Amino acid sequence: MPSRFGPERGSVTVEAAIALCALIVMLALGLSAVGAVVTGLRAIDAAAEIARLVARGDRVRGEQALRQLGPDGADLSIKVDGDDVTVTVTAEPVPLLLGLRPSGTACAVLEPEVSG
Helix, strand or coil: CCCCCHHHCCHHHHHHHHHHHHHHHHHHHHHHHHHHHHHHHHHHHHHHHHHHHHHCCCHHHHHHHHHHHCCCCCEEEEEEECCEEEEEEECCCCCCCCCCCCEEEEEEECCCCCCC
16 A cells, blocks of 8 residues: 655654754754853952052962852953052863854052052
8 A cells, every 4th residue: 555645754753863963953052141141240249349459469369269150160360550450260172063152351540559
């Protein structure tokens, strides 16, 4: 008995498999993007706290704060220019997002009794 579907038999299964794969890829990219946003927020919070500590003259505690507050494996850059302190915390690249490195930058003014 010939099938009434003819040569299109099984095409719905293939289309469903392709749609499921696309859905999984989009979910993975979405979760990576959410992870990048969370990592960026952690970097911003860490940079702000470190900038305040460095402005008060406590650079060692600022570096400790990076390990406690910042993203795992983050890089720290502290620049003192006159009375201004600029701190940048850069996280490791986010998987699946082509090397995107979330970062946070914060500025503070040195306290009067602290020298650069």
